[in-house]
Amino acid sequence: MRQELYDLAVLGCGPAGLSAAVNATIRNKKVVVVGAEVCSPPLHKAQKINNYLGMPDVSGGELLDRFVQHARQIDIEILNSKATSISELNGLFSILLGDEIITTRSIVIATGIPYRATLPREDYFLGRGLGYCATCDGPIYRGKDVIIVAHSSEAEDEANFMAEICRRVYYLPLYKNPGKLHHAVQMVDSRPKDIMGDEFVVGLELKDGSILNAEGVFVLGGETAPDRLIPGLEIKDNHIVVNRQQETNLPGVYAAGDCTGPPYQVAKSVGEGQVAGLNASRYASRQSG
Numbered sequence: 001m002r003q004e005l006y007d008l009a010v011l012g013c014g015p016a017g018l019s020a021a022v023n024a025t026i027r028n029k030k031v032v033v034v035g036a037e038v039c040s041p042p043l044h045k046a047q048k049i050n051n052y053l054g055m056p057d058v059s060g061g062e063l064l065d066r067f068v069q070h071a072r073q074i075d076i077e078i079l080n081s082k083a084t085s086i087s088e089l090n091g092l093f094s095i096l097l098g099d100e101i102i103t104t105r106s107i108v109i110a111t112g113i114p115y116r117a118t119l120p121r122e123d124y125f126l127g128r129g130l131g132y133c134a135t136c137d138g139p140i141y142r143g144k145d146v147i148i149v150a151h152s153s154e155a156e157d158e159a160n161f162m163a164e165i166c167r168r169v170y171y172l173p174l175y176k177n178p179g180k181l182h183h184a185v186q187m188v189d190s191r192p193k194d195i196m197g198d199e200f201v202v203g204l205e206l207k208d209g210s211i212l213n214a215e216g217v218f219v220l221g222g223e224t225a226p227d228r229l230i231p232g233l234e235i236k237d238n239h240i241v242v243n244r245q246q247e248t249n250l251p252g253v254y255a256a257g258d259c260t261g262p263p264y265q266v267a268k269s270v271g272e273g274q275v276a277g278l279n280a281s282r283y284a285s286r287q288s289g
Contacts, residue, residue: 004030004032004102004103005030005092005103005104005105006030006031006032006102006103006104006105007024007029007030007031007104007105007106007280007281007284007285007288008020008021008024008029008030008031008032008104008105008106008107008108008277008280008281008284009031009032009033009034009093009095009102009104009106009107009108010024010031010032010033010034010107010108010110010277011034011035011083011095011107011108011109011110011111011229012033012034012035012039012040012109012110012111012112012257012259013033013034013035013036013039013040013068013071013078014035014039014040014043014064014110014112014257014258014269015040015043015064015067015257015266015269015270015273016108016110016256016257016258016259016269016270016272016273016276017033017035017039017108017110017111017256017257017273018033018039018067018068018070018071018076018273019067019256019269019270019271019272019273019274019277020108020110020254020256020273020274020276020277020280021033021071021076021108021277022070022071022074022076022277023273023274023277023278023281024277024278024280024281024284025074025075025076026074027278027281029281029284031076031077032076032077032078032079032102032104033071033076033077033078033079034078034079034081034082034083034095034097034102035078035079035080035081036080036082036152036154039064039067039068040064040112043060043061043063043064043266044060044061044064045060045061046059046060046061047059047060048060049063049266051265051266051267052266052267053267063266079097079102081097081098081100082097082098082154083095083096083097083229084096084097084098084132084133084136084229085229086107086229086230088250088252091105091252091287092104092105093105093106093107093252093253095107096136098135098136099135105252105283105284105287105288106252106253106254106280106281106283106284106287107230107252107253107254107280108246108254108255108256108273108276108277108280109226109229109230109240109248109253109254109255109256109259110255110256110257110259110269110273110276111226111259112257112258112259113258113259113264118149118151118192118219119149119192119194119195119219120194120195121194121195122195122219125195125197125200125201125217128197128199128200128201129197129200129201129202129215129216129217130195130201130216130217130218130219131216131217131218131219132218132219132220132228133158133218133220134146134148134155134158134159134161134162134218134220135158135161137216137218138161138162138165138166139165140216141162141165141166141215141216142165142166143165143166143167144166144167144214144215144216145166145167145168145169145170145213145214145215145216146162146166146168146169146170146214146215146216146217146218147169147170147172147203147204147212147214147216147217147218148162148169148170148171148172148217148218148220149172149174149192149204149217149218149219149220150171150172150173150174150175150178150220150221151174151175151219151220151221152175152221153175153178153179153180153221154220154221155171155173155218155220155221156178156179156180156181158218158220159171159181159182159185159220160180160181160182160185162218163182163184163185164182168186168214169182169184169185169186170186170188170204170212170214171185171186171187171188172188172190172191172192172204172206173187174191174221175221188206188212190206190207190208190210191206191207191208192204192205192206192207193205193206193207195217196211200215201214201215201216201217202214202215204217226240226255226259230250230253232249232250233248233249233250233253234248234249237261239259239260239261240255240259240260241260242254242255242256242260244275245275245279246260246272246275246276246279247279251283252280252283252287254276254279254280255276256269256272256273256275256276257269257272257273260272
């Protein structure tokens with residue numbers, strides 16, 4: 001557990017998250033940003049952006065690089081990790097990042113478009129053999145067979161960890177050019193169709209008609225649904241409900257960018273991030289005073 005107490009933890013290092021972090025840092029707040037190695041993949045892949053004021057014909061990658069450079073220039077700490085759960089006690093938030101915990105007075109959620117279930121009955125099987133963090137639940141499946149449905153290369157480290165403790169690890173990559181996998185991980189060239197089981201997971205049916213038997217299924221590499229990350233968070237139409245101050249229904253928790261709803265545009269994300277960062281800073285000041 002880190003000893004630092006942050007004023008603000010920003011979840012997500014895309015335009016909204018970095019905007020919130022920059023504005024809070026300028027107001028002398030101790031800020032940490034938690035995000036993937038490649039911040040905002042959709043923006044990073046955009047060939048050309050013509051609607052961001054003052055920067056016509058800029059590529060998404062170039063724009064994102066400038067955002068990250070700005071943050072690093074003012075010494076904002078960026079952790080290449082992912083939050084798996086958040087709890088609150090006595091006005092402070094504890095955020096679990098794998099095997100590490102950080103503590104903060106306020107939070108800005110800027111994790112992009114919230115994850116939607118990709119498998120039938122995914123919500124039903126959550127906690128019944130289906131999970132979203134292999135390293136968190138790994139000990140439960142020691143010596144057993146598991147299946148990992150991977151939305152991005154972020155899942156590879158977790159697959160490699162599971163290969164060290166599980167009897168068999170099946171890996172279904174839903175992205176191109178997977179690599180860096182443990183020799184014991186069995187790559188499966190198919191797509192998932194349905195989860196098998198009644199009360200608990202017993203395997204996965206694939207679209208090619210084959211079946212994988214396993215005691216556990218992990219869906220990795222997609223963002224954790226915000227209301228699973230922070231229980232009690234108000235969600236409507238798969239997006240976080242906020243007011244014009246970017247406040248959620250939970251004190252000290254703000255949200256900005258695509259996770260609050262359309263339009264999914266860079267300018268909107270940057271603006272909401274600024275508002276969220278400023279208001280989270282004020283909240284942190286009141287808590288520390």
